Amino acid sequence: MNKSMTPTSRGREFWLGVRDEAPILLGVAPFGLIFGALAIAANISVPVAQAMSSIIFAGASQIIAAQMIGAGTSVLVIILVVFVVNLRHALYSASVAPHVRHLSRSWKILLAYLLTDEAYAVTIRHYNQEGDPVNKHWYFLGAGLTLWATWQISTALGIFIGAQLPQSWPLDFVLPLTFIAVVVPALKDKAGVAAAVTAALVGLLTLGLPLKTGLLIAAFIGILTGLLVEGRPK
Amino acid sequence: MTLWLVILIAGLLTFGTRLSFILLLHRIKFPGWFLRGLRFVPMAVLSAIILPQLATRNATLDLSFHNPQLFAGALAILVAWRTKNVLLTILAGMVALLLFQAVLGIL
Numbered sequence: 001m002n003k004s005m006t007p008t009s010r011g012r013e014f015w016l017g018v019r020d021e022a023p024i025l026l027g028v029a030p031f032g033l034i035f036g037a038l039a040i041a042a043n044i045s046v047p048v049a050q051a052m053s054s055i056i057f058a059g060a061s062q063i064i065a066a067q068m069i070g071a072g073t074s075v076l077v078i079i080l081v082v083f084v085v086n087l088r089h090a091l092y093s094a095s096v097a098p099h100v101r102h103l104s105r106s107w108k109i110l111l112a113y114l115l116t117d118e119a120y121a122v123t124i125r126h127y128n129q130e131g132d133p134v135n136k137h138w139y140f141l142g143a144g145l146t147l148w149a150t151w152q153i154s155t156a157l158g159i160f161i162g163a164q165l166p167q168s169w170p171l172d173f174v175l176p177l178t179f180i181a182v183v184v185p186a187l188k189d190k191a192g193v194a195a196a197v198t199a200a201l202v203g204l205l206t207l208g209l210p211l212k213t214g215l216l217i218a219a220f221i222g223i224l225t226g227l228l229v230e231g232r233p234k
Numbered sequence: 235m236t237l238w239l240v241i242l243i244a245g246l247l248t249f250g251t252r253l254s255f256i257l258l259l260h261r262i263k264f265p266g267w268f269l270r271g272l273r274f275v276p277m278a279v280l281s282a283i284i285l286p287q288l289a290t291r292n293a294t295l296d297l298s299f300h301n302p303q304l305f306a307g308a309l310a311i312l313v314a315w316r317t318k319n320v321l322l323t324i325l326a327g328m329v330a331l332l333l334f335q336a337v338l339g340i341l
Contacts, residue, residue, distance in 0.1 A: 030321065048237055055245035064283070065244065075240050082244040085283075086251050088276040094255035094269065101260065112253035173303065173331055174324060176287040177310050179280040181323035184314035186277060195274040196281040203282030204289055215282050222278030223271050230270065 008131060010138045017142025020126070024118045028147060029154040031059050034174050036158020038063055042070025046159055053155040057148070058116065060182075061085040063175050084216055092120040096140075099127045103137055111137060114144025116151075117182070195226030302334030 032053070039049035044066060052062050061082040068078045092115050100108055123140045127133070187193050199222025206214025288307040289297055297304070310327035317323065 030324070044237070048241065051238070052241055055241050056248055057245070058248050060280070061244070061248065065241075069237065069240075075236060078240055079244050079247065083247045083251070085279055086248045087279070088272075089248065089252045090254050091272040091275065093252055094259060094272065097255045097259040100256055108256050109253065112256050113249055115252040170328070170331060173306070173328065176284045176303075176307060177324045177327035178320070179284050180307065180310045180327070181314050181320040183277050183280045183284065184311055184323075185318040192274065192277055196277040199278035200281040200285035203286045207286050207290070207295060214286075215279070218282035219275070219279045222282060223274040226274035226278065227267060227271050 008135055010135050013135045013138035014142040017123070017126070017139035017144075018146045020122050020139075021119065021143040021146040024122065025146070025150045028059075028118055028150055031178060032151050032154025033158035033161065034178075035059060035062050035066065036155045036160070037162030038158075038175075039066045039155075040159055040162040042066045044069055049159050050152070050155060053151055056082065057113070057151065058082075058086050058089070059151070060179065063178075067175070081215065084219060088117075089115060092117075092124075095124055096120070096127070099133065100137060100140075107137060111140055111144065114141070114148060116144070116147055119144040119147045189230075191226045191230035194229040195222045198222045198225040300338055302331055302338050305334045306331035 035053065036049060039052065039062075040046075044052075049066075052065065056062050056065070064085060065078055065082050068081065093112065096111070096115065100111055103111070119140070122143045126139050126143075127136055183196060187196055199218045202221045203214060203218035206217050208214070209217070284307070288303045289295055289301070291301055291303060306327050309330045310323050313319075313326040314323040
């Protein structure tokens with residue numbers, strides 16, 4: 001019997017997921033610290049800051065939300081911006097959908113909750129590898145829970161240490177830097193670069209618009225530009 | 235109290251986005267351009283956040299040579315492109331910001 005056809009046990013898949021997620025935590029933990037610190041700097045209470053990490057559970061959007069809460073941005077805009085910033089997860093959702101199709105609704109709900117950038121990156125690689133797919137959702141669970149625990153703990157540490165960080169530190173600047181670190185390596189073709197550059201420039205031009213609506217306009221024009229440059233599929 | 239509600243709604247919307255296609259993919263026929271456009275969402279949204287943040291200092295637009303964030307941001311983009319390393323990019327950007335701030339303070 002071909003070795004790759006042997007069903008892999010649930011426990012083995014789970015621990016494989018934990019193991020493969022581990023190196024990614026090195027980049028996630030400082031990000032959690034930064035979020036915790038920024039939330040406290042924005043005068044968000046400790047339970048609310050921690051709840052953001054467990055209820056929203058999406059780093060970039062949490063940092064933006066914390067900044068907007070600190071700046072007194074209107075409630076509807078905060079919700080809308082978090083929603084738009086997290087729209088990328090719909091792509092991950094579409095990408096893993098065929099692989100989790102056979103699972104129960106409870107499993108789908110649990111895995112959807114754990115579908116972060118970092119868990120997705122590791123899990124989709126595993127799904128695309130050889131081997132019996134029957135128990136691969138346990139790998140997804142292992143990777144997702146590992147990231148979840150790290151995010152909660154690093155947020156708590158950030159909340160604790162954040163109060164002791166000097167106000168003069170330009171911590172805010174970490175946000176655009178983190179996004180640069182995520183976006184730049186993802187730009188692999190002309191269409192992607194066109195989408196990013198257009199969105200950035202339109203974002204700058206529409207900076208004066210109220211309620212951060214410029215961000216949404218810029219994003220949509222960027223996406224349209226990407227589609228146009230890419231052209232029709234052959 | 236309002237803040238709890240904001241976080242709950244933002245969380246539910248995020249969760250709904252993550253669950254969307256997992257539940258719907260085989261039930262609804264989405265147009266091709268819609269699915270292709272999803273790919274550009276992260277880079278478009280995040281880039282539209284990055285540049286205005288680099289260009290804004292003390293809540294005002296500053297595209298002059300006196301804005302150290304523009305130089306530090308450019309260097310971070312270079313480091314991210316060459317190394318693909320998150321920590322290194324953040325570190326290089328922060329060190330560059332402090333250095334450029336010091337240099338521009340002297341000039």
